[in-house]
Amino acid sequence: MSLIPSSLFGGRRTNVFDPFSLDIWDPFQDFPFPSTALAAPRSEVAKETSAFASTRIDWKETPEAHVFKADLPGLKKEEVRVEIEEGKVLQISGERSKEKEEKNDKWHRVERSSGKFLRRFRLPENAKADQVKASMENGVLTVTVPKEEVKKPDVKSIEISG
8 A cells, every 4th residue: 555645546636746645546446466376465455455445535725715525325324424633633533334245146347335434534724613604415425614704904005195
């Protein structure tokens, strides 16, 4: 695993070295392992890392707030945690349970991810971390972090004598 910006592989940000995103990348996520005696099957940790790294989150900044949106289909709000660490790191985590396998079931394809996920974002200095609001509707988590108002400098007009 490596720490790299998510924008390097298809993200929407233009700055590849965005210091605010702390994503984990699994370099072997889609690597086709050969079926030889030397090739080990992917471990549970690798599977969890793939689910962990694949949770997509959009982050936009409006004049009033930083808004994060995550697609979490099939999850209830009770299965998702939104936390602020050390006053400046937004952490979104949860777990998508694996579907129970019945004895007589025959699976043809399993594409939906399951397992734990965790995403962390370092908030900018202007974020009001003590006023974060979160809501979940139709499988979309929206986290709103208000921004501090930027004080415009007072401009005083000076009369020119002469």
